[in-house]
Amino acid sequence: MTTSPLDSLRAQFPLLQANPELVYLDNAATTQKPLAMLDAERRFYETMNANVHRGGHRLGHAATEAYEAARITVARFINAASAGEIVFTRGATEAINLVAYSWGGSTLKPGDEILLSTLEHHANIVPWQLIAQTTGAVIRAIPLLDDGQIDMAAYQALLSPRTRLVGISQMSNALGVCPPLAQIIPTAHAVGASVLVDGAQAIAHQEIDVQALGADFYVFSGHKVFGPTGIGVLWARADILEQMPPWQGGGEMIERVSFAGTTFAPAPRRFEAGTPAFAQTIALAAALDWLRGQDRPAIAVHESALYRQLAAGIDQINGVRILGTATGKGPIASLVFSHAHPYDVAQFLDERDIAVRVGNHCAGPLMQSLGLNNGTLRISIAAYNTAAQIDLLLSTLNETLELLA
Ligand SMILES: Cc1ncc(COP(=O)(O)O)c(C=O)c1O
Structure with missing residues (x-):
């Protein structure tokens, strides 16, 4: 069996190898570390x-x-x-x-x-x-x-x-x-x-x-x-x-x-x-x-494909939307919910070992300008994330919002 480039990239991150079920989507806070470092x-x-x-x-x-x-x-x-x-x-x-x-x-x-x-x-x-x-x-x-x-x-x-x-x-x-x-x-x-x-x-x-x-x-x-x-x-x-x-x-x-x-x-x-x-x-x-040493253009294509997959999936779920629809964005999505508190959603996700960030993201003036008191739930993608992880996030999010409705 041949190993995909994504699998061999993931294999270089000991924490990801030790936690194969972990869906780490808090990369804007800090990234995981490759063995080389x-x-x-x-x-x-x-x-x-x-x-x-x-x-x-x-x-x-x-x-x-x-x-x-x-x-x-x-x-x-x-x-x-x-x-x-x-x-x-x-x-x-x-x-x-x-x-x-x-x-x-x-x-x-x-x-x-x-x-x-x-x-x-x-x-x-x-x-x-x-x-x-x-x-x-x-x-x-x-x-x-x-x-x-x-x-x-x-x-x-x-x-x-x-x-x-x-x-x-x-x-x-x-x-x-x-x-x-x-x-x-x-x-x-x-x-x-x-x-x-x-x-x-x-x-x-x-x-x-x-x-x-x-x-x-x-x-x-x-x-x-x-x-x-x-x-x-x-x-x-x-x-x-x-x-x-x-x-x-x-x-x-x-x-x-x-x-x-x-x-x-x-x-x-x-x-x-x-x-x-x-x-x-x-x-x-x-x-x-x-x-x-990595194929950076391929990583950029991979990350934006994951972001598009995420955005298209969010579109299909009731009661949630992505803030900031400007074109040419990086692979970071801030979600707001019509009927749920972002902290509750994040807790449900964490129970399934999906790591995201909630709060004002050290961007108080931005949150104020958007009129948000509860902050957002942020999903931030890195090179080692996979399409299967985004699918899992989307289905868990859907389930969570139905439960919290
Ligand atoms: C856009 C931006 N600027 C500055 C910082 C500050 O970085 P550090 O806390 O590593 O000094 C962060 C950290 O989240 C950031 O996202």
Whole structure:
């Protein structure tokens, strides 16, 4: 018997192998982990463990080399112009905080405007609110159309010479909607604003080319792209990064320290104070190498076929609909029910070992704009999900809603 490409992909995920009945559809929260990544982290600890950038010994040199090689791997993965444009952070959240505090703290003036879409995750809202409070900058929300897409006319109307930054998700974690970045970025630049793209969701589903995208900042988290927790990435164009002051102080980010004053290391090390998550960084590189080794166009086709199957199935079930009907969405569906609470539905699904997410998905302003008090039930698809799993989800959902009617 021959093994299908999907079976051999699934075989590389120990958790999926250990739980063959599990239908894991909470991939937007975090993905499962391939053996290649798990092995890389274990191998590092078993063969090379030493702190980076400081050991005057063989292991220290090897660990530093592996850590810096990981920076090159990440740069290649998103097609950055150089590894020097890659800053390692704890995740997308910390990367956005870094930009807000360092770049925002040093450039924003009273009355400057930060435009954020109503789709944004709290991670791309709250850091800007905090820095707006200290700088006197003002946040303006870009509204959405009924289909969940950015209202481009309203966006254009909000842009002005006061706009300093546009913060925009590449794929909404709540609705799966993908804003038209190819229009949004140049129009922001035309008024002199910088653009931060939150790639936390898109990174697992699309091939990313930060140079072609043309934004100023790009962030993502390792754990949402088959990597470990505790590691994320900020990409910024070298000329911008070079101008940005440090935001955290400590070891490794300095050139020379004395009580008379301290000088700082060049970027990206200026932004990596203290011992970095070096084992996780090396494991992230292994995860990205693993993903690069997969047939990514085939995975994208597979994921969108599963999404279409899901959407067509939902259409046939009474009392449920998908929010956000914009075209070109990622494989994420937020469901709302006419007669059931999403938490009750999720509990029924969990009893059948179908893992989904309920709540506001850290997108409070989006939920408010949609008038939703109970949040939604979110289904998020990854490369290893199967058509049989979507069928099982749909039949269980149908059964559950009949029971709860
Ligand atoms: C679109 C988006 N941005 C940012 C984040 C924050 O990611 P993290 O919690 O890994 O820092 C998430 C996490 O769900 C997200 O979905």
